[in-house]
Amino acid sequence: MAKNELFSDVLMFLPFPVEVYAPDGTSVYVNKAMLDEYHVADPDMIVGKYNIFEDPYIIASGRMHEVRKAFQGEVAFFHDIKAPLEDISQRYGIKDLDVEAIYQDITIYPILNEDRKVKYVVAFLINRRVYRGRNEIEKAKEYIESHWLEKFDLDEAARTAGFSKAHFIKLFKQHTGITPHDYYINYKISRLREMLMDANLTIAQAFAACNMDYNGYSAGLFKKITGLTPSDYRKMIKRRYANKQSKQRKDNIDTVNTDYYNMTFGL
Secondary structure, eight states, X not given: OOHHHHHHHHHHTOSSOEEEEXXXXXXXXXXXXXXXXXXXXXXXXXXXXXXXXXXXXXXXXXXXHHHHHHTTTOOEEEEEEEOOHHHHHHHHTOOOOOOSEEEEEEEEEEEXXXXXXXXXXXXXXXXXXXXOSSHHHHHHHHHHHHTTTSOOOHHHHHHHHTSOHHXXXXXXXXXXXXXXXXXXXXXXXXXXXXXXXXXXXXXHHXXXXXXXXXXXXXXHHHHHHHSSOHHHHHHHHHHHHHHHHHHHHHHHHHHHHHHHHHHHHTO
């Protein structure tokens, strides 16, 4: 099987959207997950027609210079980017898109040829947040998750959903099982857990990165939601990492011993 065919087959069955570009920015390939994500029936609607350098959304964002880095041989990463669903729907005539909003982590990776020149550029789009269902509640969830570093603002969350505060709280709980404030706290703690996985940060620095003071109250709140204190949570992460490294070393040793045995006894 040719390398290009193998490359295409691998990308086709990845569970997240992938798009491949020629060095001039023209789309040359989209996988099935990309088509399914945006309800595009035919890849020919994108391939050969879309050019990333001409995308008005990227141009307006002021980040095109970062995108171009990938076409110059560097890896480019974009965190928590809101997909321009309205623009995509208009561009491809999509009328049945059942998503209110999508936020993605996007990695744009250059594929080099034998001469170390860019042959293709691959964009991997990993969905970080997807909002479906009742429009008003999804908009409120999107607002809360986009403003998690700020102090919780019930008035603004209710205004985003288009309801009075009392009706908003009742409706939000009906659809999610928790109050808007609890949703905010749970999301904030989930981001704190991510920060605590960074060994370069002290526990206090991880809290500060989430706009939280590291004190008895916040530590207690963390334990109430996760079942562990922040320090115990970090110890657990370290143990998991150590166990993973130990298993990897053991697997490597077993592989070396097996190879040696096979070579020695001619197996």
